[in-house]
Amino acid sequence: MSNIFVALGISFLVNGLFFIFASVRKTDVVTDLSYGLSFFLTSLGLAIISRAQGLLWLFPFVAVMIWAARLAFYLLRRILTIKVDHRFDGRREDPVKFARFWILQALSTAIIMLPVILIASTSPKSFSLWHLLGALVWVLGLFIEAIADEQKFRFKKKQSGSFIKSGLWSWSRHPNYFGEMLIWWGLWLYALPSLSGWSHLAVLGPLYITILLRFVSGVPLLEKQAAQKYGSLPEYQEYIASTNLLFPWLPKSKSVSARKSTEVIPSIEALPDEEFAGRWYELGRIPLPIARDWIMTSDVYEKQPDETWKVRYEGKTEQNRNRTKVLHQKLKRPDPNKPGEMIVSFIPGIWMQYRVVYLSPDRTSMLVTSSKMKYLWIMSRNADLPEEEYNALLAKAAALGFDTRAVQKVPQH
16 A cells, blocks of 8 residues: 555656646646656656566566656657647646646556556566566557557658548557557556455556546547547548547448449450550549558559469558559459459459459540449549549449449549
C-alpha cells in the first residue's frame, strides 16, 4: 500500500511543478511533456525504493520508462511544431480550470500504473509464460503506437489541413490509442503471476486507460474534431465507412454491391495481346486494401515466352511524390476464347480472378473487376482523359450495377 502513496506523491509533485510553470507562462509547451515525465519519474522512483533486482523484475519499470521517454519526446516535438494545444483554450488563462487538468493527470498516472505499483510491493517470482506474453503484448503496443505517431507527425508536417488515411491509419482511425492500450494490458499480463488477493485490482489500470481513451478524452474528442473539419468531404465519409474505429483490420469495401457476382456481366469478346500489352493508367477504383492510398498509379503488362504476363503496378504516395513504388504481379489469360478473363497472383501459388467487363470503342479505356463486384478499376491509355470521357466510363460502370459512389478518382499528376 505504501508504494501507492509513493506513486501518488511523485506524480502530484511532478504535475504540480509543471502546473506552476505552465500557469505562470500561459503556455502549452509542457502540458503533454509532463504526461510522459509523470510516468517516467514515478516508475524510476518505484524501482529505486523497491530495490528491484534482476532483469525479470526490472522489466516493467524499464518498460514504462522507455514508453514514457518516447512519448514525451514525440509530444514535445509535436507541440513545438504546432505551437498551441487548443484543448486548453479558455482554461490556461483560468488557474482553477487549468489546475483540474493537472490534478486529473496526476491521479490518472497512479491509476494506470497500478500493475507496476503492485509489482513493486511483491517479491520476485520465477519466469513464466505470463511474463513472455505480457512482454510481447507490450512490445507490439509500443511498436504500433510509435509507428502511428511518426506517420501522423510526418503527414501533418506536409499536409496540415488534411487527414491521414495511409499506413496504419488505413487500418484504424486511432492506431496510436490502440497501441497505448496494448502497452498497459501487456504490463498487466506481466504482473499476473505476482498478484494475489486484493492486488488483482491492478486490472483497474488497463481498464481505466482503455475506457478513458475509447469513451472519454481520446477517441470521442478526436472523432468530433475530425467530423467538424472534414465531415463534409466525400473522401472522409468513405474513410469513416471503410476503416475500423480502433482495432486495426483490413479496410472494408465501401461498395454496397460487394457481394454480388460479376458472372451476370459478360466479359469482353476480343482483346488481342497487342491491345492489352503496355501501360494502362488507373483513373478510378473501388480498391483492394493493398496500395489503396497510392496515387499516380498504373499497370504495365508485359507478355512472357511461356504465355504468362508480368505486371508492374506502379504508384506514388501523397507523402512522397518523388519516389515510385512498385508491386510485381503475375497474370494468366487461361482461356483464349474468353480474352477478358484473367487470373492474377500477388503471392506465389495464390491466384485471384479478374474480368475486363467493358472496352471502349476506340480500345483505349476499360473497366476491370474481380469475380465479385467488390472491386472496380477504371483504366485508360490516357492519363489525361477528358472529364466527359471519364464520366462516361463511370456511367457505364453504374449501368453494369456497380456502386459508383464508392469509386475513388485517382490523381495522375
